[in-house]
Amino acid sequence: MNNRKLAIMRLMDSRQKFTARELAERFDVSVRTIQRDLDALQALGFPLYTEVGVNGGYRVLPNRILPPLQLTQQEALGLFMMLEYLQQVPDFPHGSMRGHLAEQYFSTLPADVQDLIMRMREHITFVQYPGEHAEPLTTGILDAAVEKREIQFIYHARSGRKTVRVFPYGIYYEQGNWYMPAGKKDRVLLYRVDRMQRLVVMDSTDESVPSLKAWLDAKEDxxxxxxxxxxxxxxxxxxxxxxxxxxxxxxxxxxxxxxxxxxxxxxxxxxxxxxxxxxxxxxxxxxxxxxxxxxxxxxxxx
Incomplete structure (x- = not known):
């Protein structure tokens, strides 16, 4: 795949609509050349569709498959090792796809790189000492934090079980456990995610709830x-x-x-x-x- 086709993929992935003539002018080639490029991308599975009419043009399907990465061999090896490491982190947000992603990525690599990875796996491992997580809650917490929505859950505190309602700021992973800072009235409380159960995302929202990054920056003050x-x-x-x-x-x-x-x-x-x-x-x-x-x-x- 040449550089122009890759550039077209990145440009189209912005979800904007472009006509063949606009693309031709942008890349300083003929309209026919652009149409051949677009046909080649569609043949490779890039999800383009055409809108006809005066205001028509080319768009990318909303539920699209992202374009493949263009990596050197060292980058490919490093990325696969990172995927291997992430599979050891318990309850990684949206982590149900980690195994599938690693397998799919591995299958696209050249045979010699696959062979090198298989040999490397015999000489490296990632040891984690996670807590006993009762429920995979990190995805729900993260989604609620992004949407600034309140959550309710059962928490196993030292004093016993209690029902908690708070606005989560986000989550962070440290030494084998996920932690969730959250706002409750005028206080900020820190919860260990593995001690939480029965998470329910509520309808109430609060746009004043800070992000995890903003909270961490504010802690320094x-x-x-x-x-x-x-x-x-x-x-x-x-x-x-x-x-x-x-x-x-x-x-x-x-x-x-x-x-x-x-x-x-x-x-x-x-x-x-x-x-x-x-x-x-x-x-x-x-x-x-x-x-x-x-x-x-x-x-x-x-």
């Missing part, structure tokens, strides 16, 4: 306190692959943390055991100490 941590040699190696503490320099980590996130940070630090020490602030140090005391006290009772 909150009043924060500088936290200073000291890691052991082993702790620093672990922290280097931790999303929260990966900016550790030498054995020290410094960062700004909002006071309302001290509880989460303290629990995170507790997982490091003796490999980390809180230098400041005193409030965070006290929260870690209280968690340690509660952890050890259960053994004092026998």
């Amino acid at each position: 909150r009043e924060s306190v500088e936290v200073v941590l000291h890691f052991t040699e082993f702790g620093a190696r672990i922290a280097a692959s931790d999303v929260l503490f990966k900016s550790v320099q030498g054995h020290e980590w410094r960062g700004l943390v909002p006071p309302e996130e001290f509880s989460f940070t303290a629990r995170k630090l507790l997982s490091y055991g003796p490999e980390v020490k809180v230098i400041s602030p005193p409030e965070l140090k006290q929260q870690v100490r209280e968690l340690l005391e509660r952890s050890t006290s259960q053994y004092d009772r026998g």
